[in-house]
Amino acid sequence: QAAGSSRATGAVSPPGLLDGVRNPEPEYPLLNRQRGDEGVVTVLLRISETGQVTDVDVIATSGHPALDDSARRAVQLWRFRPAMRDGVPISGTIRTAVHFRLR
Numbered sequence: 001q002a003a004g005s006s007r008a009t010g011a012v013s014p015p016g017l018l019d020g021v022r023n024p025e026p027e028y029p030l031l032n033r034q035r036g037d038e039g040v041v042t043v044l045l046r047i048s049e050t051g052q053v054t055d056v057d058v059i060a061t062s063g064h065p066a067l068d069d070s071a072r073r074a075v076q077l078w079r080f081r082p083a084m085r086d087g088v089p090i091s092g093t094i095r096t097a098v099h100f101r102l103r
């Protein structure tokens with residue numbers, strides 16, 4: 001190898017939604033529903049090589065702790081297509097938002 005060059009690594013595809021899998025929606029806390037609280041919780045998820053969520057960080061709060069907690073609990077159960085490198089599953093991260101809207 002020439003000086004200063006490094007081995008090329010294969011392209012990495014990020015984690016994504018699994019085809020045919022509908023991840024459960026979070027529970028809308030009754031008190032928040034009664035008060036008319038709405039909001040968006042933005043989370044950063046660490047996804048294992050098996051597609052399971054191993055860590056959840058709230059990176060933008062809804063402004064309502066109970067909504068944030070409900071979102072955190074729900075996304076912990078979600079399943080994803082893992083990130084891939086050279087056709088091999090690897091862990092990765094994905095950012096997503098959970099919306100709480102009264103209908």
